[in-house]
Amino acid sequence: MALDSPAPATALSTLDLVKSYGAVDVLHDINITMRQGEFLVLVGPSGCGKSTLLNCIAGLEEITSGTLSIAGRDVTNEPPRDRDIAMVFQSYALYPTMSVRENIGFGMKIRGVPKAQAQAKIQEVAQLLQIDHLLDRKPSQLSGGQRQRVAMGRALVRDPKLFLFDEPLSNLDAKLRVEMRAEIKRLHRTTGASIVYVTHDQIEAMTLASRIVVLKGGYVQQIGTPAEIYDTPANTFVADFMGSPPMNLCPGTVAGGALHLGDDRIDLGDLAARLPANVIAGIRPEHLSRSETPDLSVTPIMIENTGSECYVQFELAGKTLTAKLPGRLDEESMAPIGLAFDRSRMTFFDTETDARIEV
Numbered sequence: 001m002a003l004d005s006p007a008p009a010t011a012l013s014t015l016d017l018v019k020s021y022g023a024v025d026v027l028h029d030i031n032i033t034m035r036q037g038e039f040l041v042l043v044g045p046s047g048c049g050k051s052t053l054l055n056c057i058a059g060l061e062e063i064t065s066g067t068l069s070i071a072g073r074d075v076t077n078e079p080p081r082d083r084d085i086a087m088v089f090q091s092y093a094l095y096p097t098m099s100v101r102e103n104i105g106f107g108m109k110i111r112g113v114p115k116a117q118a119q120a121k122i123q124e125v126a127q128l129l130q131i132d133h134l135l136d137r138k139p140s141q142l143s144g145g146q147r148q149r150v151a152m153g154r155a156l157v158r159d160p161k162l163f164l165f166d167e168p169l170s171n172l173d174a175k176l177r178v179e180m181r182a183e184i185k186r187l188h189r190t191t192g193a194s195i196v197y198v199t200h201d202q203i204e205a206m207t208l209a210s211r212i213v214v215l216k217g218g219y220v221q222q223i224g225t226p227a228e229i230y231d232t233p234a235n236t237f238v239a240d241f242m243g244s245p246p247m248n249l250c251p252g253t254v255a256g257g258a259l260h261l262g263d264d265r266i267d268l269g270d271l272a273a274r275l276p277a278n279v280i281a282g283i284r285p286e287h288l289s290r291s292e293t294p295d296l297s298v299t300p301i302m303i304e305n306t307g308s309e310c311y312v313q314f315e316l317a318g319k320t321l322t323a324k325l326p327g328r329l330d331e332e333s334m335a336p337i338g339l340a341f342d343r344s345r346m347t348f349f350d351t352e353t354d355a356r357i358e359v
């Protein structure tokens, strides 16, 4: 890096952020630093604290302890209006008596943006969101997905320090969702906006994120690029949560240069020496392949053809595992299949802590 290049500015940082409701801790010691222009995606099971974290960043919820900075300024004790953020809520509310145009333009009107400039901005954003033909309608005359896009439009006409999106595409049908996902990605590329984005959708997380934050029960499990999260999950929770179908996880023992999974044995070569005696072995469904010289012969218990590929379920060491294979298989034929394990893509976890073992 050149000596004169300044350190990238920080869009958001939280330091030991804790949020409790009475005696219940909902967020524990959240430490996140996000560079300007990053697209940070929060994922995790329902109830893990994603919306709460977003509300804390917005200032809609007071944090119990810790500090929070936006664009390098400590805003821990600042009200929402002074934080320079634009938010799209999970349960968005539009002004029912205003038209779509007025809903999108309301914030600009309050801030005294000149009318012509405001109208041009509304038009631009409405086109982007494919709602320009609906500008004169009232919210009650819109579908759920259209309302959601209006809510998004209200945020996009702003030029805030930080955008906060809570599942903004959840009400859209599959096709529109894919289109909007591409639009959001383009918007991020062209504007370089800093975005914190909550989603349940794996593909959304993987395709949009600069980095993903995986939460479980209010604890950060891992922060990393989509590739890091997918290829080197920090623990079995992340391995299982990210990826569909999830990573196969199977308890095994390492002895004599091999991994023993139940009665089966997979030669590990040099790798075995770097592993403890007991492990949880992980391999993604796509890293199992049909082979003439297989590691294992498995008997399918279920075969699902998706069209371009098939998922084969089989049992190993008391676990149901899945292989993702190209092409199509006869769903009725449960004839044994020879599978090879891609050793370079195998991941191992500690049986006590569930943490990934560096090999």
Ligand SMILES: Nc1ncnc2c1ncn2[C@@H]1O[C@H](COP(=O)(O)OP(=O)(O)OP(=O)(O)O)[C@@H](O)[C@H]1O
Pocket (backbone or CB within 6 Å): 021, 024, 026, 044, 045, 046, 047, 048, 049, 050, 051, 052, 053, 090
């Ligand atoms: N006002 C409140 N009082 C007490 N508990 C609350 C309050 N608001 C949220 N919680 C609890 O905090 C936890 C986190 O909720 P949150 O809404 O942040 O989850 P989430 O990750 O956004 O879930 P989802 O994916 O379902 O939207 C939940 O267990 C919830 O019940």
Ligand SMILES: [Mg+2]
Pocket (backbone or CB within 6 Å): 050, 051, 052, 090, 166
């Ligand atoms: Mg939520």
